[in-house]
Amino acid sequence: MNCPSCGAPMRLQADKDYLVCDYCGTMHFPDPNADGVRVLDVVALESCPVCKVPLVHAAVNGERILYCNRCRGILVEMEVFVAILDELRSRQPGTEFSVRQPDWNDLKRHINCPRCGAEMETHPYGGPGNVIIDSCEHCSMNWLDYSELQRIVRAPDRRYPTEETSTEG
Ligand SMILES: [Zn+2]
Numbered sequence: 001m002n003c004p005s006c007g008a009p010m011r012l013q014a015d016k017d018y019l020v021c022d023y024c025g026t027m028h029f030p031d032p033n034a035d036g037v038r039v040l041d042v043v044a045l046e047s048c049p050v051c052k053v054p055l056v057h058a059a060v061n062g063e064r065i066l067y068c069n070r071c072r073g074i075l076v077e078m079e080v081f082v083a084i085l086d087e088l089r090s091r092q093p094g095t096e097f098s099v100r101q102p103d104w105n106d107l108k109r110h111i112n113c114p115r116c117g118a119e120m121e122t123h124p125y126g127g128p129g130n131v132i133i134d135s136c137e138h139c140s141m142n143w144l145d146y147s148e149l150q151r152i153v154r155a156p157d158r159r160y161p162t163e164e165t166s167t168e169g
């Protein structure tokens with residue numbers, strides 16, 4: 001996009017969630033959308049594994065991800081994914097949620113890693129939330145379909161059981 005102040009092309013700062021104008025110094029922070037994703041509107045090299053359209057750079061909670069404007073899926077590195085989960089979960093303790101079945105059809109789908117092209121491994125996420133995600137072990141990348149991140153964040157964390165009682169004794 002171009003600078004709202006002077007019209008010069010804006011540059012995406014590495015690992016930052018805003019654009020900067022080298023000409024006049026203006027910084028632009030796009031508002032997060034309804035999914036909490038700050039779409040930075042800069043096209044990435046990778047394409048959406050589902051829609052095949054180019055992904056755009058975006059940020060969740062200050063962490064950089066790649067985002068599909070069409071299907072609203074997210075491509076995120078494993079380390080960043082964990083950091084986002086920790087942060088978002090700490091912000092909404094005790095959020096109510098209803099247990100949902102995973103979408104088992106997701107297990108039948110096979111997509112290729114947008115970065116290296118290898119087939120991604122489709123598996124239930126190793127945590128709460130009943131979400132099936134796609135991972136590339138080679139690149140440590142995860143693909144999350146629309147709303148899957150939110151479902152994982154809102155799920156109760158099994159590290160902090162609230163209703164489990166010991167039956168021993
Ligand atoms: Zn400017």
Ligand SMILES: [Zn+2]
Nearest residue numbers: 048051068071
């Ligand atoms: Zn897509």
Ligand SMILES: [Zn+2]
Nearest residue numbers: 113116136139
């Ligand atoms: Zn890969």
